[in-house]
Amino acid sequence: MNTEYFAELGRLLAARGMPEQEVSATVADLTGYLAESGTADAREEFGAPDVFADRLTRGPGAERPEAGAETWKWTADIYTDRLLLNQYGAEGWEVEGIDFVGRFVCRRPDAAMRWEYRRETAHGAKEREALFADLEPDGWEPCGRWLHMTYFKRPAAASAGPAAELAATPATPSRHVFFSAKSRGLLAVFVISMTLLVLGYGFGLIDLNRPGTYLGMLAAIPVGGLLGWYGVKRDIAKGIESR
Template identity: 90%
Template sequence: MNTEYFAELGRLLAARGMPEQEVSATVADLTGYLAESGSADAREEFGAPDVFADRLTQGRTAERPEAEAGAETWKWTADIYTDRLLLNQYGAEGWEVEEIDFVGRFVCRRPDAAMRWEYRRETAHGAKGREALLADLEPDGWEPCGRWLHMTYFKRPAAASAGPAAELAATPAQPTRHVFFSAKSRALVAMSVISMVLLVLGYSFGLIDLSRPGVYLGMLGAVPVGVLLAWFGVKRDVAKGIESR
């Protein structure tokens, strides 16, 4: 089912003028994102392929001309436990975030003459909150580069703090990885799935009586254990994500 979905999506993207190489990279990114997120149905996750293709190719004619002059492009995603660390790591390698697309990927570019970038993530609710946040950060050279839910991401050239040292004499190879989810995220998802499976099985075989209050307390007791186990893997997973290419 998903194979047919992505084949149709690739055909529609090509028909809308997306280069073949970019079509392949986009389909590979989305396939990896679907696998990492645990979703089983591409149509349910992304919507109808024709509508999705329209959204992915929307505004292509307004892209910056530098993108056609040999600049590299890269799209990737991370959870809230690793995003700031990875943004600044890859910003130091010359990757500039242009936007966050509607599936939560950082859309980056790196021209031939690259410079280092710095990033930060802030929380703001509503348009007024974002305007006030921008007013506080703008004098120091920060500009918004994307928004996801209540989180706003900002970027600025590292020259604002490092001066000439922000220039890059050479750039590392483009990462081959596109999805960075920490052990904490995976553990929390796994614990939720396991809890639901045990609950369904227990109820189906008559082992759980939902009318007894103690059952709910026992179910809640499993949550802190899952969170504690998840925390042990966070640092190891973040280090692995940084080093992997």
């Protein structure tokens, strides 16, 4: 059933003018996202393929920002996302969704109000339904999902009252990518490790012909990936934040 859904989505994206390479990449990303999220039904996750294709291509059925509204797309890691969502929510930015590459799609009209955000984790449709039912009475509504993380928003007036109104709005940020010091440190460790590996091989310090060396290096890649993913999941569960 999902194969038919993605085939139809690909056809619709192409019909709306999306380049063939981009269609293939989009369908591949969405297929991987669906597998990671644990949702069995693509239609349940993304909606009707024609409506979803409109959203992805900003076609005839897509929602368009009102006249005078600003739009801004940005991304952050798990250590900065909630801090920045609430920082920019206080400047009037409302998240309308998360696109297929993981960017927060935001809008800010002329008459802006403050927004507040939270992030929760849920595995599978039943957990998400229970989470929605628990948060809805307090005014929270889902505004995007990425893997097993769901983001919620509500007008700050729900907790701050009249103070949620904005008399003036700061300029649209020029940045679009935000990574914490922790993420930059992990990336640096990876780059340094790969550089040392290449240098070690180049200077003959690592002999791939020695028994077990090649297999050991191959085994280290998935083991390192699994350990890294476990660490990320642990940090998400603990709600660790960092600038």
